[in-house]
Amino acid sequence: MTKMPKPLSHSGRAMGCSSSPHNPSSSSHLSFFLLLFMSLSLFCPCNGQNSLSQGQVLRDGETLVSSMGTFELGFFSPGNSTLRFVGIWYRDISVESVVWVANRENPLSDKNGVLTIGSNGSLVILDGSNSSVWSSSNSSSSSSQFTNSTAILMDTGNLILYPTEDTNDSSGSLWQSLQHPTDTYLPSMRVRVNSAMGENRAFTSWKSDSDPSRGNYSMGVDPRGTPQIVIWEGSIRRWRSGHWNGLIFLGVPNMTANYLYGFRLSSVESDGSTYFTYTPLNTSDLLRFRISWEGREEMLRWDATGNEWTILQSEPVNECEKYNWCGDFGICNIKKSPNICSCMDGFTPKYAEEWKKGNWTGGCVRKTELGCGKNTSSSLEEGGGDGFLEIEGVKLPDFADIGSAKNANDCEANCLNNCSCYAFSYLSTVGCFVWSGDLIDVQHFESGGRTLFVRVAGSELASRKISTILIIVLVVIGSFLFCVSLWLLWRFKEDVKACSILCCGSRKNELPLFDISNSITEPSSELSGQYDLEAKQVNGPDLPLFNFNAVATATNNFSEQNKLGQGGFGPVYKGKLPGGQEIAVKRLSRKSGQGLEEFKNELVLIAKLQHRNLVRLLGYCIKGEEKMLIYEYMPNRSLDKFLFTDQSKQNQLDWRKRFQIIEGVARGLLYLHRDSRLRIIHRDLKASNILLDEEMNPKISDFGMARIFGGNQDEANTTRVVGTYGYMSPEYAMEGLFSIKSDVYSFGVLLLEIVSGRRNIGFRSPEQSNLIGQAWQLWNEGKVMELVDPSIASSCLRDEVKRCIHVGMLCVQDSAAQRPTMSSVILLLESEAASLPLPRQPTFTSKRSDIDSDHYFDENDVNVSLNNASITRVVGR
DSSP states (O other): OOOOOOOOOOHHHHHTTSSSOOOGGGGGGGHHHHHHHHHHHHTSSSOTTTTEETOOETTOOOOEEEEHHHHEEEEOOOOOOOOOOEEEEETTTTTTOOEESTTTSBBBBSSSEEEEOTSOEEEEEEEETSEEEEEGGGGGGSSOOSSEEEEEOOOSSEEEEEETTSSSSSOOOEEEGGGOOSSEEEETOOOOEEEOOEEEEEEEEEEETEEEEEEEEEEEOOOOOEEEEEEEEEEEEEEEEEBOSSSSTTTTTOOOOTTSSEEEEOOTTTTTTTEEEEEEESTOOOOEEETTTTSEEEEEEETTTTTTEEEEEEEEOGGSSSSTOOTTEEEOOOOTSSSEEEEEETTTEEEEEHHTTOEEETEEEEOOOOTTTTSSSSHHHHHOOOOEEEEEEEESSSSSSEESSSSSSHHHHHHOOOTTTOOEEEEEETTEEEEOSSOOOOOOSOOEEEEEEEOHHHHHHHHHHHHHHHHHHHHHHHHHHHHHHHHHHHHHHHHHHHHHHHOOOOOOOOTTOOOOOOOOOOOHHHHHHOOOSSSSOSSSSOOBOOOOOEEEEETTTTTTEEEEEEOOOOEEEEEOOTTTOOEEEEOOTOOOOOOOOHHHHHHHHHHHHOOTTTTTEEEEEETTTEEEEEOOOOOBBBBIIIIIIIHHHHTEEEHHHHHHHHEEEEEEEEIIIISSSSSEOOOOOGGGGEEOOOOOOOOOOOOTTTTEETTTOEEEEESSSOOOTTSSSSHHHHEEEOOOOHHHHHHHHHHHHHHHSSSSOOOOSSOSHHHHHHHHHHHHOOGGGGOOOTTTTTSSHHHHHHHHHHHHHHHSSGGGGGGHHHHHHHHHHHHHTTTOOOOOOOOOOOOOOOOEEOOOOOOOOOSGGGEEEEEEEOOOO
């Protein structure tokens, strides 16, 4: 936004609104000053800087300021536009923060416009030729007929037009800006909910970041059933919040009654409407909702420390949040990526071939038609043989009706006796939800959600009961055999122990969970084409247990020719299974500084993760002191080799591939921090831990140092600092404090290395000791393109590169609070219109110190740099 104008001048008040004692020497000029005062009083406001009275004008360059200085009103030009608009914005915020625009469809082309109150008492905007381009009477249900009125800018951001004789009673106002909003929903603003009125599309997005005219997206309330917030793209639904249950919106994951703000459905108005309003729990917070020009609903809170708006919530955030992504009677579950859509029980894909290809929009159809309506009258009264299948933890379908029922049993009975009722759900705070049409926009939640009962034919229920009975019988038989086995082991434990010592000898230092060295069976022919693994699975992670002999055969008995490299964990070998599948075997070294804890940590963590930008763990192998992890093989090895080790490989990384790698790593980190079932801090993100598949897609690896965070945990402390020089954040290296912002710092360093093709610590220049310092100096001097790798300097997209470097500088800020989250990083990288805050000069540098460390190296590496040292603990002098 262009520089905002100065507050409205009070020179008129100084000249004409104050009195002074009579001075005989000036009496001859009294008539002149009185005449001047009367003239000026018609154009300069005298009621204070937060109001505009009849006959006064607000020129371009002057502003009104609310009494507490929170909001300001005046003329402005958004972004790089030269057009002039009248709007309201937060006053003391450097970031563009316009919350309301008057003439959004009729901008002025020059700075000759004025805001004044017309002869009929309405607010009007006049251009240089004194023609009206906007009037409050055009946006009001009834035009003002008061010839004398006053406009006051309130500290709520509301511009209210009052009759001049009654400026203290908001109920007697002639017009209010908050009753005619643009794209922003402010605290205390009322959004009307009226069933007779139907959908209330209260907010409309800007057309672009620099054009406040009406855009493609609108946001408001759909009152059907119970109210819910909806985003429309044109006339098509794009997202919905789920139904309001009196406390929360049921379709917003993890929302609670005290969800950062007090959201409530308030009292009935005179026309039968209710309205939604909200109040920040901390009244000193600057909090607002808006519909962005890209079509996202965003909840923003001002962060004075970071001098930026923090995005607390943004919808939709993934495919499952998009409206009806899986079609009618489909369920979307983002945790099951890439096959995130499935049909409800009793249903099958409508277009099977398209469904297999990942086109789920056709939805699902019933396997068996309902019996209701095809039976006798007596059976119809009993529900026609139909019944209900229970689906737990879901976002309830759209277009619900509220039925009459005293409890859940009544709700079920009423639905069963109504042939047009396809599903129901009972909520104690609302009552009986019923659906009489297709079940649309259903999403599964890992936590939260409600239970939906879907009507199916009796035959589907019968087959479900048979399956349940079989499962119960198998569980009972298995439990019985397990108990018998335990009893036999206890009964003959002495004999078993003696036989074990006689046959195998005494063993020490084995993994305490299990020993498989003498219980391995040969792989079946059906499995040999995919994995060589034991036919059974052990308790613990849901991963195959590989046969040790098969792994040894696959790696040519761990020969030097098959060795890919060496890390702090131990050597890594390439292998090939009998079916032809290539694998990478990570073998724990007895001399490794990392051991059993890191092995368990990586085994448990990565087994629970599924994302295209995380390396896939195929299984594990344990035999005595041997502990191995088996991964998918990455033919292009690590990013470290392409950037720093092999000059010929460096030339293969053009800018497009580098940017795809940056995006992929960012998405992988976002999944770890926010979208995975476990909230994970990696703690050792670096170039050598980014592996590249055959298509150069990046995959984050090495989770031995990673840690799990609790749902409400933001920061943790450790006395054992682990990680790699040059990638560790200051608070972690010096104080042992780590959080998701620690990974953000490492990502920032990695981003700068990818752009420059140089290591952070290995970099040297006469002025700087590391890459971060050099990047800041060049960025600050406006020479940022000198940082770019010469091999891509002539072919890269300059604006894209500059944005990446800017984001990298934001990620390596000294203070964790000043660094963006990974969701903000992705938004900043992928949106050219996103506003980038200015970074502060980073002062932290990584140098040698008395720290015990393990060294990661590869036998093909010529030079070993300091950034290949993994710190295991900090030792004070």
